[in-house]
Amino acid sequence: MTALSPASRTAAIETMAAGPELDVLVIGGGVVGAGCALDAATRGLSVGLLEMRDWASGTSSRSSKLIHGGLRYLEMLDFGLVREALTERGLLLDRIAPHLVRPVPFLYPLRHRVWERAYVGAGVALYDGMAYTSGTARGLSGTGSSGTSGTSGTSGTLGTGSSGTGSSGTGRGLRRHRHLSRRRALREAPCLRKDALTGAIQYWDALVDDARHTVTVVRTAASFGALAANRVEVTGFLRQGERVTGAAVTDLETGRRFEVHAKQVINATGVWTDDTQALADTRGQFHVRASKGIHLVVPRDRLPSSTGLILRTEKSVLFVIPWGRHWIIGTTDTEWSLAKAHPAASSSDIDYLLEHVNSVLSLPLTREDVEGVYAGLRPLLSGESESTSKLSREHVVGHPVPGLVVVAGGKYTTYRVMAADAIDEAARTMDALVPASCTASLPLIGADGYRALWNQRRALAATAGIHVARVEHLLNRYGSCVFELLEMIRSDPSLASPLPGADDYLAAEARYAVTHEGALHLDDVLTRRTRISIEAWDRGVACAPTVAGLMAGVLGWSEEEREREVSLYLARVAAERESQTKPDDDAAEAARMEAPDIATR
């Protein structure tokens, strides 16, 4: 299967620099930009995708990781958004990424006896009902292409149980909600304080490793011919009069500057949207502001529960989300106007989450229980004058000047729809007829054959000579690409060893991250290809030298470069720890910025 390797990156850069005009150039390698590249490539367009840091290094590795309609938006009566997102949830679970997206139950503790059960129960019933009927929504009938289409969209059935997994019709393995008495709820979630609830409702949603999913979208786009290069920054736009005709870019690995020509450039830069617009000297039709959300990671055994939790807060909701051998607790929602690359979690952010989650726990969590912390920035739309947050999770596509399309807002779950809308807009101005989006029926790399391989996991483990638990871990991260990892292990059995201090992961995964998943730096592997930086107590300090050693061979690092990678990573961990002791955003940001960024070689 196509790999994102150092060689493929060099080839993509050479091809783009050589100058043939692309149909589409996408700026931004978060999930939306990656989705745009995949959408364009699979409509038969030539496309380039540029990311200035690592794939998913912006918001797309820092979310709550829920693939959901959002019960909260239902309360805001945003039925269209909820339905659209639930359709996407079903598609991702059933067809697009069954190896990466999985169902997860949430318990909603009720505090009031009658009215709250009726109110929340009606909402959750509507949520399930919308998911059940969303098979006819746009995800399955094409993207409603804006008149550019020469072909009709895909057709099919969504979650009718035809996947043979006992699905309720809302996506593989998702069950319908159920009402629980207090006693039953406490059996599901013994971590809850008895007096914190009068009963509960349990419903199902879905979960994804966001960074892993985004890199898989990039890799799938590359398999359809997209030219993908990370660590390439767009520094300006090429213009012919008013029209944008491409971008001036810098390869941050080598310092080389070159131009990329394209019929349409797509600005998919999330919270950097306004900065990117400014490079084109255009006033956007809308603006994107950043709101910070942080998450804590705590050990699974610290909160005995067989289900995730959703808790109401004064402003929003707080999730306790099962994450392998951990729980993720989040999130906050505060204005952020400081540096966007490394948003910092402050001590008050951490206190806020602990205080809220502790209000329902029988054994409160303390700072000592926190294994990892991460912060992300929501790209929120704000019009010229609007001040409501209602618009905030919806997306917009604009065409501020000829040749430049901008797509912003939305949420992780709806990336595919955002991408299809952006490419529809780009295609609208092209001379040739462009087919409609086909991504609703397109499995990502690793999805094909995943379920069969899952059923065969014991035989796979026996053949490979590794424990079945390891095979399960690999299947849930790589799907049918598991064979590439097993082949690596076969030819070098030392790669079957677990990483020191992060023994959920095998050495082979660090090597594979470089050879197949586009990792160029130690931080890429420890933070996004694996999640060691938030899952390990020491945040990856112990395994950093080993991982750097595994990467060095493939990337041709000298001893000095290897040491530099390790010291940069250790400095980052130290700066983050320090920032998390600071009382406010300014002080936390100052502490975080003490660590140098990955620099040009």
Ligand SMILES: Cc1cc2nc3c(=O)[nH]c(=O)nc-3n(C[C@H](O)[C@H](O)[C@H](O)COP(=O)(O)OP(=O)(O)OC[C@H]3O[C@@H](n4cnc5c(N)ncnc54)[C@H](O)[C@@H]3O)c2cc1C
């Ligand atoms: C705390 C939090 C929790 C969330 N939880 C959920 C959730 O549970 N479910 C859900 O559906 N959504 C969730 N979201 C929203 C979701 O994560 C985002 O909507 C989504 O990840 C945004 O993706 P993006 O591609 O637009 O932006 P990004 O992922 O930020 O990508 C933009 C990319 O552009 C690159 N870039 C910028 N400028 C340039 C340039 N000049 N040249 C090259 N590259 C450039 C950046 O480096 C960056 O990687 C959450 C968000 C946050 C912050």
